[in-house]
Amino acid sequence: MSDTAKRPPNPYVVLAVASVLTGMGQVINGQAARGLMMAFTALSLAWVTYNLTTPDHSFVGRYAGGLMIQAIALMDAYRVARFRWETWHQTEQPLR
Template identity: 75%
Template sequence: MSQTERPPYPPILVILVSAVLTGMGQVMNGQASRGLMMAFTALSLAWVSYNLTTPDHSFVGRYAGGFMIHAIAFMDAVRIAKFRRHEWETRSR
């Protein structure tokens, strides 16, 4: 390991950012294209589910597709952040 290599972000920080912004957890984990894909997919599915529902549905129901992808992106970012942190700590010993 080189001395200039920056440690990965702490998983708790990735959790907090990823909970608020879809795809940013992936960006923090060094997977920018994956984060962009998650954000675009969430927006696309939110638009589709909004257009397939009626005003009688709840807010969450109208944007269910986007919330589903947001949850998947969140779990993915947390898993990768924990893995990267564990790998970095193991290498630095």
């Protein structure tokens, strides 16, 4: 089973991309709708928390809702990529 077309992306690449762009880790994993949902939710919650806080709050405090969704999307993208990567490697092992 050495078909490279079915090889999943490296989980560390997915982690790196997902840490920079919210929802793109899901897109790389083949879950475009989920990635769009994560990105839209992060933007929406960032906007809400920005408008509910005052200028006296820190950057993290002003965008806490969006950063929370960013963290959830990051963990989700890595978890799915790691699961797919390990499953693919187990099926590549020759039978004993």
